[in-house]
Amino acid sequence: MPGAPLISPTQSLSQASVLRIPLDSDYDLEATLNSGQAFRWQLTERGWTGVIGTHCVCLRSQGRDLEAETAHPVSEWGWLTEYLQTGLRLEVVLPTFPDDAPMRAALASCRGLRLLRQDPWECLASFILSSTKQIVQIRQIVESLCERYGEPLPPPRASGFARACAFPSPARLALAGETGLRACKMGFRAPYLLAAAQRVAAGQLDLARLAARSPESARAELMELPGVGPKIADCVLLFAYGFQNAFPLDVWVLRALRQLYFPGRRIQLARLRRFAATHFGPYAGYAQQYLFHYMRKVKDEGRP
């Protein structure tokens, strides 16, 4: 892979593993881990702690590099560099964005924002839970689901956590039943998540095989699930399968298009869809994440 990092793992006395990942361009951990792509990262005293597959890991920036710490010795770190997409060259992606005022503002405001490459099941399940929920609440539901049904994992010392747990498997959630899922406060989304868990557990929906399909075909298959419409399907295509042309059109991005590109005008939804599909280039989904995060930042800061 071009630009693949040289990796130098070290083992400490406590059986923990620490990995240093050299970077050749910007990587903003906070923007990336806390921008509504993934829902399990928490800022702890010595870094961002979260769970990737069966690894609980604590991440921090060290100068130009990233540093990762796990509780147990790790000999193979591909799961981490794949998830973080540290090999992706932002300097190739960013110049493909349209050179207009809104994109320039978003780029200036979100330097170092990346797209993650997540596990398809966790991504699908999380975004099924996301509909008409604030990001804070999605986090709470996902955490509750993991505590109740996920396998326990050893947390790294730097996290300060007493325990951690994996994202629950489809089989485990299928077994939990609607009542068990509703106990995690997901409300009307419970039957949707249950149906998805059952289909994946039964092998009726093969998420691994979707990666080899065309984006259109993968999208159509995801949308056969109840509770999965265009927006959630696009999130999974973008955040889990890496179809970087997928463009999740949610309330924030719609707001961005209306306010930044067509201020003061009354534009139909259908026209905004066409604009989104044609204006942002081959990495439209990447551009979308910059607009999304930019809108949320300027809201938190009061004014743009």
Next chain:
DNA sequence: TACCAGGAGAGCG
């Protein structure tokens, strides 16, 4: 308190 949240499905003309 009232409003709304990284939506989707069903019912309607």
Next chain:
DNA sequence: CGCTCTCATGGT
């Protein structure tokens, strides 16, 4: 199609 209503729950 395009519009409206509803769904469950809690943050601000």
